[in-house]
Every structure is written in C-alpha cells, then in structure tokens.
Amino acid sequence: MQKKLIRFDWAMKKLLRHKANFGILEGLLSELLLFDITIVDVLESEGNKQDEYDKYNRVDILVKSQNDELMLIEVQNDSEVDYFQRMLYGVSKLVTEYIKEGEPYGTIKKIYSINIVYFGLGQGKDYVYEYKGEFIGLHKNDILKPTSLQKKNYALDRIADIFPKYYILKINNFNDIAKDTLDEWIYFLKNSEVKDSFKAKGLDKAKEKLSYENLTDEDKKMYNRFQENRRIENSVSYTAKQEGKIEIAKNLINLASENDFIVKATGLTLEQIQELKAELNQ
Numbered sequence: 001m002q003k004k005l006i007r008f009d010w011a012m013k014k015l016l017r018h019k020a021n022f023g024i025l026e027g028l029l030s031e032l033l034l035f036d037i038t039i040v041d042v043l044e045s046e047g048n049k050q051d052e053y054d055k056y057n058r059v060d061i062l063v064k065s066q067n068d069e070l071m072l073i074e075v076q077n078d079s080e081v082d083y084f085q086r087m088l089y090g091v092s093k094l095v096t097e098y099i100k101e102g103e104p105y106g107t108i109k110k111i112y113s114i115n116i117v118y119f120g121l122g123q124g125k126d127y128v129y130e131y132k133g134e135f136i137g138l139h140k141n142d143i144l145k146p147t148s149l150q151k152k153n154y155a156l157d158r159i160a161d162i163f164p165k166y167y168i169l170k171i172n173n174f175n176d177i178a179k180d181t182l183d184e185w186i187y188f189l190k191n192s193e194v195k196d197s198f199k200a201k202g203l204d205k206a207k208e209k210l211s212y213e214n215l216t217d218e219d220k221k222m223y224n225r226f227q228e229n230r231r232i233e234n235s236v237s238y239t240a241k242q243e244g245k246i247e248i249a250k251n252l253i254n255l256a257s258e259n260d261f262i263v264k265a266t267g268l269t270l271e272q273i274q275e276l277k278a279e280l281n282q
Helices: 008-014 019-033 083-097 148-154 181-191 203-209 217-254 259-266 270-280
Strands: 039-043 058-065 070-076 111-117 128-131 165-170
Touching: 008 019, 008 058, 008 070, 008 217, 019 039, 019 058, 019 070, 019 111, 019 181, 019 203, 070 083, 083 111, 181 203, 217 259, 217 270, 259 270
Parallel strands: 070 111, 111 165
Antiparallel strands: 039 058, 058 070, 128 165
C-alpha cells in the first residue's frame, strides 16, 4: 500500500519555500518545461499575495530560476469563470513589478505561468495544456522571426521566447495511468501518492519530505486544521449547489415541466423531484 503524502497545495504554502525543499518544485518544473530548472530564490509580489477568500481556495508560489526567469505556480481548487483573465492579470503584474523604472524593455525576463487546477476550466478533455504564442502572417501563413541582432542581443530562437508561457494542468481529467514522467507528477498531484516505480525528477524528494509522519507536531496541527477547513469549505459549497438545484427544480415544477426534463436540468433524482412536488402541493 502506497504511503499517503500531504497535499501539494499545503506543501507549497508551508514547505516548498524552504531552500532544503527546492528540489521538489524543481522536479515538477523540469518535467513540465523539458529542461533542467534550478530555483535560485522564492519571491513575493503584489500579484501573488492572498486575501482571506484565497486562504483555502488557492495557493501560489513565485520563484526565480538560474536564468533569472520568473515562474509562477498556482494551485486553484474551486471553479472561477474568469480564471483565464486572472492568469493574464497575474503575469502582466509580474512584468511591470520586475522591471525597474528607467530600465530598457530588453531587460524583461521570460515568465512562466503554471496553473494546476482541480475544476473544469474551459472545454477540453486533455489534462495538460500549453499556450504557444506565435505571430503568424494572415496572407503568407509564415511565422514572424527575430532578426539576427535580436537573436544575438537577447539569446532568442523565436519571438515567442520573449512572451510569457502558460501551462494549465487539469488534474481531474487525468485517468491515473502514468505513461511518462510528467504523468507521474500529475498522478501525485491528483492522489498525493508516489508509487515505488516512479522515476520523475523531484518525486523521490516529495516522497521523503512530504510524508505526514515527517512533519513536526506543530505542522501536523496546522495541516489537520487545513484539511478540516477544506472539508468545511467543500461542504458549504456542496450545500449551496444543492440548494440552488432545488430552487431551480421548484421553479420548473411551478412551470409544469416534465419530470425527465427537471432531472436533466438539475441533476436531482426522480425521487427528489417527487418529494419537492409533494412539498409544494401541501
């Protein structure tokens, strides 16, 4: 039986900011970006500070790599209809925060936005999405390329190398079958487990350092409170959704809608619909 590990979002909040644990996050980034990442520092910014609502809903961490590139990793638990726009806002904020007044624009560093989501963001069946920004000619269909001077001055191969890179990991879409090392990381993010056969970078450190048994007594108390708060939050969310479904069902009943239609529209069972009808007829 595989040993259960602590949730990755709590680890980001409390453990992965320590230099001794950088190797865990370096492993995830290296497997996703397909080149070796070394974290030089964990940064803070106005763009990644949390408000009270975000306390359990999301967590993020901003790091600087060995090439001075900025990497913003965010875990989002609950659905937000404007999440794409928030991704854009977060990266745009970083662009302006990390260029000093009077510096040339050429000093702007590459930004990576890695978004680990546990809800149905957009419409798509895959579980890893990559945004590739290219300028493509409307008439010639050619890709705009940097000049030789631009390549030399800014170490570019493509113009897209300047612009932020976005990744979305839709964890709930993963079928738990790990076909490669990135899949092994997705499996861990979904199940908080690392199989003995896994070889992905950083997972050996995750297995060692993210074990609940290895936490200090104080951290165990904090983690237990975190888990309890998540359960309460999920319960409140579930209750609100159920109450919303019931109100919709009542309105459809008052409109004399057929039972089959109400079931499809609300997700309630036929028995629940019949109980509601009985209540309304009292």
